[in-house]
Amino acid sequence: MKELRLILGDQLNLNHSWYQVIDPSVIYLMMEVASEAERSPQHAQKILGTFAAMRAFSESLTSLGHRVHYVTISAPDNQQSFSSNVSYFCQKFAVSSFVWQEPDSWYVDQELKKFFNSSSLDGGDTTTEHFLEPRDGLSLFMKSRSIWKMENWYRHLRVKHNVLMEEGKPIGGAWNFDKENRKSWRGDPSPDSTSRPTHDHSALWSEIIKAKVITFGNPDAAAFQWPSNRDESLAMLKRFCDTNLQFFGDYQDAMSEKSQTLFHSLLSFSLNLKMISPHEVLNAALDALEPDHNNIASVEGFVRQVLGWREYVRGIYWAKMPDYLSSNAFAFSNKLPAWFWTGEVDMKCMNVTINQSLDTAYAHHIQRLMIVGNFSLLAGLDPRDVHLWYLGIYIDALEWVEVPNTIGMSQYADGGILATKPYVSSSAYINRMSDYCKSCKYQRKEKHGAQSCPFDTLYWDFLITHRKAFKNNPRMAMMLKNIDRKTESEMVKIAARARDLRDNIENL
Ligand SMILES: Cc1cc2nc3c(=O)[nH]c(=O)nc-3n(C[C@H](O)[C@H](O)[C@H](O)COP(=O)(O)OP(=O)(O)OC[C@H]3O[C@@H](n4cnc5c(N)ncnc54)[C@H](O)[C@@H]3O)c2cc1C
Ligand code: SF4
Incomplete structure (x- = not known):
């Protein structure tokens, strides 16, 4: 029995259990599609960074011995949508089973389920093994509560996952150090800005232009600064924990013309493409907690973003979609200025x-x-x-x-x-x-x-x-x-x- 396994562009989790066994009857399908860009124009670096990371991921899997079929943006048989490509390649490879990891997008989730239910294939979806909580974790937690509050969820996760807890109490004696995290920044201390990789993605950029993908913004293709793989992402995480994390709390709300990124981690791209996991990010931040807990405000401030907000917004998305997207409480209708x-x-x-x-x-x-x-x-x-x-x-x-x-x-x-x-x-x-x-x-x-x-x-x-x-x-x-x-x-x-x-x- 042959099986097709779909890997979406934001599912680049090399540690997924799928890849622990090499099975010649499994074909991994990866595809570059322009359907997202058709809904709204996308920043050039977003397209470039995602395609570069996908290509690097495909190469990693291939070098481990997995069978990967990679559909580039300009491939003649690219059907340019997830379900059309899946349908096409299921037939082409004569598979009897189709398996995919839960998409994080509600629309892609619907699209793949619809395709699968109308097919006679075996298979189904499986977890991405990325988040700390399942899609419906938040709505189950909130079932008995009248008001949805991030703080309640965050405290629940702190206890459940034993993060920054000591004998059942929050380390540092408080759940939240936000009041200490509101300093403006006047130029000192200096943020570290050496953690980012540099890539020359000029050839890939030419390919994207040729394929007429609609983009805007500076592609920065020849000196591209976003990570393309897990190792680069881990290096950024380590450097952040060694340098900027200690100032993250104090200056997380600060803004300055002199520094665009200040003490922020720039890890969201790596996290959202799943090149690294929230577990790894949290563990690295927790390892940076000093024995006397002197830097608790910074570590807690950062943990709150990854454990609290990130898991919370995901829970809201899955609890409230698709109606959430058309919410307009104030009935505002003014157009964005040019x-x-x-x-x-x-x-x-x-x-x-x-x-x-x-x-x-x-x-x-x-x-x-x-x-x-x-x-x-x-x-x-x-x-x-x-x-x-x-x-x-x-x-x-x-x-x-x-x-x-x-x-x-x-x-x-x-x-x-x-x-x-x-x-x-x-x-x-x-x-x-x-x-x-x-x-x-x-x-x-x-x-x-x-x-x-x-x-x-x-x-x-x-x-x-x-x-x-x-x-x-x-x-x-x-x-x-x-x-x-x-x-x-x-x-x-x-x-x-x-x-x-x-x-x-x-x-x-
Ligand atoms: C209007 C608006 C739109 C946003 N759109 C996105 C988006 O498309 N994608 C995205 O990842 N974040 C989004 N955020 C949240 C947040 O601004 C970014 O996660 C953060 O700026 C990414 O930079 P960083 O990695 O340097 O984060 P840091 O400040 O270093 O924070 C560490 C990590 O915490 C997580 N995090 C922090 N705040 C949030 C939050 N509010 N929600 C979810 N995760 C959070 C991110 O994974 C981030 O990498 C948005 C915020 C606002 C107000
Ligand atoms: S518009 Fe000018 S003055 Fe007003 S908040 Fe912005 S920078 Fe300050």
Whole structure:
């Protein structure tokens, strides 16, 4: 009996039990398809990095003795969709069984199940052996709880997986050190930036262009800086734990023109393609905990992201899809301005973040959340369009993790399922956490004039407009209370300037 096993582009887990036995009756199928790029344009580095890592993975399997059939983007028999390719190659190789690892995308999951159910093949799906929790782990945990809260889930996982626990209590005496993790960064200490590999992917890039895959952003093909395999990913993990992790906690919310990545790990691409596992990442971070627990704030801050947020957003995705994608709690419908794709905008914070994203396919969490996301929500942009922008631009953007972060955390379009309050701020937060405002055309001190900061006007306008909707939310109480300090005439000016900003959004 011959069996076809599908390996998707984000299933590059060399430690999967599939590969422990070499079986000549098993054919592994890998394919480069452009269907994702048809839904929304993708950053050149995302396509390049994914294809490069897939090709390297295929070579690794082949060198171990496995039989791999790899369909390149320009292969004449590439059917350009997952199910069409699977159908075609099942017939071509005359297999009687088809097996696949659970896709992380709801759509691909549906597509493969539909194909399988309509076929007469044996087989079925199996786990990716990557995540700490199953797809439905979060919804089962939340069954008896009325409010979905990341913190409850995170504490549950800390105990369940015995992470940073000592005699049943959290190490360091607290579950959370967020208050210590809010420093701005003025240039010292220096972040380490030596951990990244360099590849010349020029030949692959030419192939992608020839295949007419729609991309945008800087391909950086000749000096490509994202890892292509497990060894490079592990080297980045080690270097991060040896250097930047100790400052991760203090500066995780900081932003600066002087450093694009600061003390962040840049591991999301490796993790999401499964070149490394969350277990490995967590263990490496836990090994870096000093015996006196002096660096607990940094280690816990990092563990919270990988164990808490990453597993949480995945659980939300599987609990709420497919309806989640069309959530639009505020019924916002404004279009994204063209400068989201060019970076040609005078608002310094947006200019820096968008240009960096176009150039490197990366922005760190606070840039995504409190700069671009914050602006998008305050400006009333259509959350579906915002989602497609995020899905296209970031190297690590896969729907299961991008959608809850964008639709839920950043745009509050789910009405508060993922986040307990909208992540909105005025320029005060941006100025405190970054050096962007110093060299901005807009003036924080000016109140309502043409040079006043768009974030300030839009922030107040958002709070005033949605005041009623948030009146029972205790986490919004402080913010809403400040509205009472505004006079009637000030509110009129805010509304007028906000209208003007939205009408002239292309010219900010
Ligand atoms: C609007 C928006 C969109 C986002 N889209 C994506 C996306 O498409 N893919 C993606 O992996 N992350 C996404 N994130 C989460 C987060 O911003 C990125 O994981 C992080 O910036 C990746 O950089 P890093 O590896 O240097 O992370 P670090 O800051 O070093 O964090 C370590 C790891 O923790 C995990 N992590 C941290 N925060 C989150 C989070 N909120 N959700 C899930 N995992 C998290 C990531 O795996 C990350 O690699 C998004 C956040 C926002 C606000
Ligand atoms: S002044 Fe306003 S627009 Fe300019 S960088 Fe600061 S927050 Fe951004």
